[in-house]
Structure formats: structure tokens, C-alpha cells
Amino acid sequence: MNKIREELSGLAKFIDKTRNGLDTIETTVKMGAEQFPEASSQLSDVTGDLENAANKIMSIVEGLLAERDRAGSLLKSLSEWAAAPSIDPGKGAALIKEIDGINSKTKDDLVELFTHMSFQDLTGQKLKKVIGSLAVVEKKLLEIALSFGLEDKAFAISEEPKQQKELKMNQDIVDKLLKELGA
Numbered sequence: 001m002n003k004i005r006e007e008l009s010g011l012a013k014f015i016d017k018t019r020n021g022l023d024t025i026e027t028t029v030k031m032g033a034e035q036f037p038e039a040s041s042q043l044s045d046v047t048g049d050l051e052n053a054a055n056k057i058m059s060i061v062e063g064l065l066a067e068r069d070r071a072g073s074l075l076k077s078l079s080e081w082a083a084a085p086s087i088d089p090g091k092g093a094a095l096i097k098e099i100d101g102i103n104s105k106t107k108d109d110l111v112e113l114f115t116h117m118s119f120q121d122l123t124g125q126k127l128k129k130v131i132g133s134l135a136v137v138e139k140k141l142l143e144i145a146l147s148f149g150l151e152d153k154a155f156a157i158s159e160e161p162k163q164q165k166e167l168k169m170n171q172d173i174v175d176k177l178l179k180e181l182g183a
Contacts, residue, residue, distance in 0.1 A: 039130040046126050053119045060109050060116070071102045
């Protein structure tokens with residue numbers, strides 16, 4: 001009779017542990033259902049931002065290179081004019097005006113480049129948010145795995161430092177759990 005009582009007690013504990021584990025799974029699934037789409041959306045936004053900024057930056061740099069070539073040609077013409085300014089007295093002023101225009105446009109383009117480069121801060125913030133969401137879900141999955149006592153022979157004591165061993169164990173558990181879930 002004691003043996004039956006012990007077995008029933010053990011079974012009751014197992015059922016309670018399983019129920020708690022299922023509650024945790026439900027919470028984690030709900031959290032994942034909310035956070036993964038947001039993370040995916042954030043990653044899509046980041047990818048789009050990076051692509052747009054890269055295209056604009058390359059376009060501006062191409063324009064700056066063309067303007068640099070134009071300025072070089074104008075400086076050569078200005079040097080030639082300076083050798084004999086009396087032949088065409090107004091030409092020097094016109095060349096200087098064109099070079100000044102190139103200088104102003106270059107300044108505007110550099111400010112625009114700076115603006116497009118500032119997206120990196122926003123991109124970093126979005127990536128931190130995505131990483132945070134994924135870390136929360138990963139932690140919950142790990143807690144579930146540990147609550148069900150998932151173990152693997154790969155977790156045997158080794159000579160690795162404790163922190164590395166724990167990281168490897170945590171990642172192995174997560175990998176195993178994701179594999180079991182078909183992810």
C-alpha cells in the first residue's frame with residue numbers, strides 16, 4: 001500500500017510539474033507570437049533603412065567625384081587664364097564663380113551624407129530591441145527545457161571553464177528544443 005501511495009504521490013508531482021510546464025509553454029508561445037512578428041518587422045525595417053541609406057550615400061559620392069573632376073578642369077582653365085588675364089578679363093571671375101558653386105554643392109552633399117550616415121544610431125537601437133526580444137524568448141525556452149529536466153550526454157562534466165560550459169549547455173538545450181519543435 002505504501003508503494004502505491006509513493007507511486008501516486010510521484011505521479012501527482014509529475015502531473016503538477018507538467019501542468020506548470022504547460023502553463024510556461026503557453027506563456028512563452030504567447031510571448032513569441034507577440035515578439036517574433038515585431039522582431040521580424042524591425043529587422044525588415046533595418047534592412048530597408050540600410051539599403052536606402054547605402055544607395056543614397058553611393059549616389060552622393062558618385063556626384064561628388066564628378067564635381068571633383070569638374071573642379072579640377074576649372075582650376076586648370078583658371079591657371080591658363082591667369083597666365084594671360086588681359087586676353088579675356090571676365091573669364092577669371094566666371095571660373096571662380098563656377099568653382100564657388102561646386103564648393104557650395106560639395107558642402108551641401110557632405111551635410112546630406114552626414115544625415116544619411118546618422119541612420120546607424122537608429123538602426124543600432126532597432127537591432128538592440130530585436131536582440132532583447134529574442135533573448136527573452138530564448139530565456140523562456142531555456143527555462144522550459146530545464147523545468148522538464150531535458151538533459152543530454154553532451155552536458156557531462158568537462159574541463160571547460162564553468163561559464164563556457166554553461167553557455168554551451170544553454171545553447172545546446174535551446175538547439176535541441178528548437179529541433180524538437182521543428183524550428
